[in-house]
Amino acid sequence: MGTRHLICVFWKGRWYIAQYGQFDGYPEGQGVKILKFLSVACNIDNLKSGLENFVYEPTNEEIEAIWAECEAWDEARRAQTNAWERNMFGINQLYPSLARETSAGLLGIIARTSRTEDEGDAEGDVEGGAQGPETKTPKKIPVCLQLEFANDSLFCEWAYVVDLDKEVFEVYGGSEKKHDRHRFKDVGDEQSPVPAFLCSFNFAEIFLMKNNSEFLDKVEEASNERAEEDEEDVDKSDIQRHATTTGVPLWRIEQDRLDDEDSEGSAQGSP
Missing domain, CATH: 1.10.287 (Helix Hairpins)
Incomplete structure (x- = not known):
């Protein structure tokens, strides 16, 4: 279902992720997906490692090149078949971190990249430090920070923030006016609306949840x-x-x- 939302990761005093998503933005959808991700302790460590080592913001020129590559992929597929399949588009297949359908799945993509690197290092440790032939080099992950969507009181129905500094997961719904201590107080101008805070969960609380x-x-x-x-x-x-x-x-x-x-x-x- 089309429910626009924003999924953010805040770490080391700045925004690392501000992912726009278009589908299943309700707590039962993306909220639960984030919850399940955070309920596995190793995911958090892998997420931090992935953010630090593999995530980057592409330049405008790089974005143009990415879209050109995706369009070429789409044209090649259309030449083979006219059958429509969900998510069978260049952006989903080549650069899922930039796709509007990925949403909370981006956290898993980043965490898995970090885990792949660790597994590759373990498998590639041979005499002299050389890597074995099966070692895979993780691909860098492009992300676009779309924080300005937080100011769209009409379409931004839900927002989720994973704060790795304070180890809390925050849920926002609807919109409200800014105030000095608001999470999104520096996003947009002074008069811009921001997502309305509803509640938060610390990571320790999430680990203990039964369902x-x-x-x-x-x-x-x-x-x-x-x-x-x-x-x-x-x-x-x-x-x-x-x-x-x-x-x-x-x-x-x-x-x-x-x-x-x-x-x-x-x-x-x-x-």
Whole structure:
């Protein structure tokens, strides 16, 4: 299902990953995938190693070359068959780290690259330090930081942040105004909206989770609380506008509202 989202990794005081995704952005989809990845301790170490040694941001010229290569792949495939298959496109097959369908899968791609290097070193340790013929050299992984998507309050429905410094996994849903301590406070200008924080999970907590329901229940509870707070904010804004328009004091409008609620409650309780 088309649910646009952003998956980010923050480490050593900066953003390493800000991956735009277009499908299954709900907590039941990408959220659970990230949770499962983080629940395996070695994945975190491999992710750090991969980020440090294999991930890079391509230049504009390199991006153009990548797209040209992918288009050539697509043309070659079309020459062979007209059959449509999901993800059978050049960008998915050659550079999945740049594909909109990859989403949380990028974490696994990076971690596996680091693991492949370690396995290659172990297999290639022969006399004199030479590598054996079967050793594979991991391919560098291009990524595009798309942090500006965090300011798109209409289309950025969910955002997930893996903070490797604080060892926490944060979940964001909807949007809100910036404040000084917000995770995305430096993304966009001062007036740009940012994803609304819902809840977070430290890595130790994730390791102890028995099933996905513990994660999903907490996200749902936080989301419901957020919705109630937003509704209260809307009510207050409506009252303020009404007071400004009519000249009626705020205290009088609020008192009338409470009286109306009391009257409705009394009517419902009458026999």
